[in-house]
Amino acid sequence: MTNELAPTDPAQLSKSFEPQELEKRWYAEWERQGYFTGGQHVHPTGHRSSQPFVIQFPPPNVTGTLHMGHAFNQTIMDGLVRYHRMRGDDTVFIPGTDHAGIATQIVVERQLDAQNISRHDLGREAFVEKVWEWKQKSGNAITEQFRRLGSSCDWKREYFTMDDNLSRGVVETFVRLHEQGLIYRGKRLVNWDPVLGTAVSDLEVVSVEEDGFMWEIRYPLTTPVGDIEYLVVATTRPETMLGDVAVMVHPEDTRYAHLIGATVTLPLVGRQIPVIADDYVDREFGTGVVKVTPAHDFNDYAVGQRHGLDMISVLTLDAKIADTAPTAYQGMDRFEARKKIVQDLTEQNLLQLARPHKLMVPRGDRTNTVIEPMLTDQWFVAMSKPAPGGTLNPGKSITDVALEVVSDGRIKFYPENWTTTYNQWLENIQDWCISRQLWWGHQIPAWYAEDGRIFVARTEAEASQKAIAAGVSGPLTRDADVLDTWFSSALVPFTDLGWPEQTPDLARYLPSSVLVTGFDIIFFWVARMVMMSMHMTGKVPFQTVYVHGLVCDMEGKKMSKSKGNTIDPVDLIDGIGLDELLEKRSTGLMNPKQAASIRKKTAKDYPTGFPAYGTDALRFTMAAYATLGRNINFDLKRCEGYRNFCNKLWNATRFVLMNTEGHNLVAQADAAQAPGELSFVDRWIISQLQRLETEIERGFTDYRFDNIANALYRFVWDEYCDWYVELAKVQIQHGTPEQQLGTRRTLIRVLETVLRLAHPIIPYITEELWQKVSVVAGKRDPHDNTSICVQPYPSANDAMLDDQAEAQVALLKAQVEAVRALRGEMNLSPAQRVPLIAQGERDMLQANGQYLAALAKLETVDIVDQLPDVGAPVQVVGTTQLMLHVEIDIDAERLRLGKEIDRLQNEITKARGKLSNASFVERAPAAVVEQEKLRMAQFGETLQKVQEQLTKLA
Incomplete structure (x- = not known):
């Protein structure tokens, strides 16, 4: 913006907006002054609200670096925090990071692999020390990146989920839940990653559509029934048939009703298994007969529970065929065994058909290996069992309470539709597997005696006391497993405030005000925080859940390293050249062809890399994208637009x-x-x-x-x-x-x-x-x-x-735009000043005259009682007629007026159509109907004046 009025620049304000220097300078100053420290700041008015405003981080994995989801999430959270801080609330923004058991262990194991060292070479204690070393050296980098986004966190309250105080809360919760009978150990089916050697959560399993086969296998009836000698079973995983314990049909399927209760001989195994009926079977799919393998399929597990079937596990924990299977297959890799089984079935004339088939394959998001449903001994939280007397919610399960606090409004979701998603998941919940076969994490506080008895305790000394009281002597061995990361993060709303101690922070800042999170972890984190907080403290963890969508690329695809479409927000803040961007996107990809493809597409999409937009432009972009509940298709052009906004300001x-x-x-x-x-x-x-x-x-x-x-x-x-x-x-x-x-x-x-x-x-x-x-x-x-x-x-x-001033300026704007339109139609250069002849209310035109002259580049504004009849183009604004005093092309002006008459007649027709529609008049608000009547009247008035102009030209 140029300035024609003042001779000097304002003191100490640079001529251009250069964000990098001032971002660094101001964040350091804010921290130095302690503005972000909750519970201490007094508003300049001298007033501090008695109502706290609290937001807690969804703790990012300590292994991570910033991604666009963080930039979006932080913009929302910090925007709310800064707003409430300025409102005078006692504002606390609590930052923290998650130890991320699996992700962190993999990072350190890969570092050791590069040195040809395994964690087993080091032993558990030395390996955990290595993980701590890595965490201290580079694992906290993400919190520094949050500073780059301007997050005004109370860094004095920063937590890490493996800190001593939070770990104490984890142990206390586990022990109490166990004492209440709500944590138990049992053998159940879980997601198992054979490469990691641990159970994993549903969130760590990615279902991928892949090309496979559907095999139809003949299961001979032990005793033929009439002319039926066998049943045909379709499967995509023939290796699991070694653990079949039944075949199943729908109870109302007339094709097979007379076979229910018969037995078939399991091919390749020779074991006789029953034909059972269950309405889980889809009669229309395949042959209408399915195999039942409770130890290797979640749906079959539920069937097995209903029918009291045996569970035969035929896979080892490293996904090889176990010794419970026929000798010919023992020790084979599961996929090699599949090939041999198909070959053997073919040779024995038991394979009826093999056809290509698209199927969803569950793969581990860390290892990309196929996940196996595996029957293992694990620790579980009982989700539907009523809590005993003496607890905060006796007689109700933790799931019941979690549903109740949303139903009665103690917790609200924005957008509200996510309440349905939350409820549906809780209403169909299964017991929660909380143990993981890892070394990094919160080790389960349980000790085993030599006779197998288990003593859950806060410390080993307490476990020994319990063992002695139970008449057990001899050494105790601690459970080697650690807890699911989601278990400790579910406790964060209160453990980071000092629980189990009854601290002043806990009393003042629980519940927090708002949880800002993505929809993808409503199941895994949001619901579990509600359960744990209500059960352990009797308070909801937060009052509001703001649920946002995912940040996708500009084509709507989810951002991932394998697709090469990820964007590091810091690269948008500081800028990055093409060469560095290409290296960043292709490094670490195992497939050279994929890396080359990603480099080619990146160079095409961003031929010069990313310019430096600065933090403010990025935050403004994220705020502008924050439409409730929708995914975001991120486009760099929006960043450019908001950088221009910052320059304009x-x-x-x-x-x-x-x-x-x-x-x-x-x-x-x-x-x-x-x-x-x-x-x-x-x-x-x-x-x-x-x-x-x-x-x-x-x-x-x-x-x-x-x-x-x-x-x-x-x-x-x-x-x-x-x-x-x-x-x-x-x-x-x-x-x-x-x-x-x-x-x-x-x-x-x-x-x-x-x-x-x-x-x-x-x-x-x-x-x-x-x-x-x-x-x-x-x-x-x-x-x-x-x-x-x-x-x-x-x-x-x-x-x-001031409605009057607003109306007056609205008219002035319309007049300026009308004159600018005349100038455009007449192809006048911006430098050419010409006289304006105006007819209308004299006082108003005199008040507007100096503004019209300046903004519309006019030589003079002459107010007349009647426009001269010279055939010049005229713009009509309300009761005002405006004409530039220049020579005109009469034919061109006739054409322009004709088009304007057509436009006005169309507008009148549309307005008349609405007003003649009884449904519109009856249902629309009265103000809307009146506005439509006013519009039609104004269009009619303007039309009359334009028609008069055309008549004059004729």
Whole structure:
């Protein structure tokens, strides 16, 4: 933005917005001043709300680096935190990281593999020390990256899920739940990763569609029934047939009803197994006969439980055929065994058909190996068992309570539809497997005696005391397993506040205010936090759950390293060249062909890499994308647009400072009556500011960050910069001293308010600009080193709404746009100033004349009672007619007027159609109907004037 009015630049504000330096400088200053520390800050008004506002991190894996989901999540959380901090609430933003058992162990094991060392070579204790060393050296890098995003966390409260105080809470929870009979050890079917050698959660299993086969196998009836000698069973996993214990049909399937209770001889094994009936069978799929293998299929496991069937496991934990199978297959890899089984079935004429088949294959997200349902001894939490007396919720299961607190409104979901997802999962829940066969994590606090008895205790000494009391002597051996990472993270809402100690923080800050999370972990984390918090503390962990979508690439595909479409937010903040980006995206990919493809596509999509957008532009982009519940197709062009917004705000501030500094506004700031005379233009922007403040407050209340961002963008770019600043130039150039003073004061005061409004979304640029603007606006003493982040957040004052000024400026805008349209139609250059002849309300046109002349590049504005009949093009705005005094092409003007008549007639037809629709008139709000009537009347009035113009030309 150029400035024609002031000769000098504002002091100490650089000519261009360069985000990197000021981001580093301001974050360090915020931390140094302790602005982010909860429970200590007193608002500048001297008031601190008795109501805390608390947000806790969804703890990211300590192995990780920032991804776009973090950038989105942090923008929402930090925006809320900064808003409530400025509102004067006792604001606490608690950061933390998760030890991420499987992910972290894999990272360190791979480092050891590079040195030809296995964890077993080191032993458990030495290996865990190695993991701690790695965590201290590089595992905390992600928290530094959160600082880059401007996250205003209370870093003094930072936690790690393996810290001593949190670990104490994990042990206490396990012991109490075990004592209450809600944690037990049993042999059940779990997801098993044969490479990692551990049970894994559903979240760590990715179902991938792959090409496979459907094999139809003949199971001979032990005794033929009539002409039926065998049943045909279809399977995609023939190796598991070695563990079959039944074949199953639908009880109402007339083809097989007479065979229920008969037996078949299991091919290749020779064991006789029964034909059973269960309505789980889909009669229409395949042959209508299915095999039952309870030890290797989750659905079959449930069938086995219902029918009391044996469970025969035929796979070892490393996915080889076990010694429970025929000798010919023992020790073979599961997929080699599959080939041999198919070959043997073929040779024995028991394979009826083999056909290609698409199937969903469960693979481990860390190892890509096929996951096996495996029958193993594990620890479980009973999800549906009523809690005993003496607990906080006796007689109710932890699942019942978790459903109850959402049903009665103690916890609310935004968007509300996720409540249904939450409820459906809990209503169909199974007991939770919480043990993992790893070394890194919270080791299960259970000790085994030589006779197999188990003693669960807080310490080994306590376990020994329990053993002695039970009459057990001899050594105790601690359970080697660790707890599922989701178990400890489910406790975070209260363990990071000091539980099981009854600390002041626990009493004040539980429950937290909002949980901000993606929809993909509602099952694994959100519900379990509710269960554990209600059971252990009697309080909900949070009051609101804001559920957001996933950040995808611009084509709508999920971002992943294997697809080469991931974006590191820091690369968008700092910028990255193409060569470095290519290296980053292709490093670590095992498939050279895939790496080459990714490099080629990256070079095509981003031929120069990423420019440096800065943190504020990235945050503004994420806020603008935050439409409730939808996935985000991330497009770099949005970042570019919001970087331009930051530049616009910077340049506007430079202009305002150049025209307000040195004008004694500070001395006048506290006068009983505001200094200067406010024009209708000044009153208009002040009125618009009140509407902006109301809209933004509603946006924060409704978690509509997209509405907040759009409202800020529209006001700053369109209303303030493109209109008010340009109109203010006119007032400063041509107004009286009192008018100039009023305009300068309005310029700086509105800008200062906008900076505070925008701070929660774009913290760095607003802080830098506010430091200069606030002094000139009289909001801060030059010697006061306070920050914008602890200033009062603006709120609307309805007394400053001015409908008359808004209507007057709306008319002025329409007149300016109309004259600009005339200039465009007549191909006038921007430098060519021409006279305007205006017919209409004289007082209004005189008030608008100087603005019209300046903004529409006019030589003069001549107000007349009647436009001259010279055939020149005319624009009609309400009751005003505007004509440029230039030579015209009469034929072209006739054509233009004809098109305008057609447009107006179409608008009248549409409005008349609505008003003649009884359904619209009856159902639409009265204000909407009246507005439509007004529009039709205005179109008719304008049409009449345009037709008169055309008649004159004729």
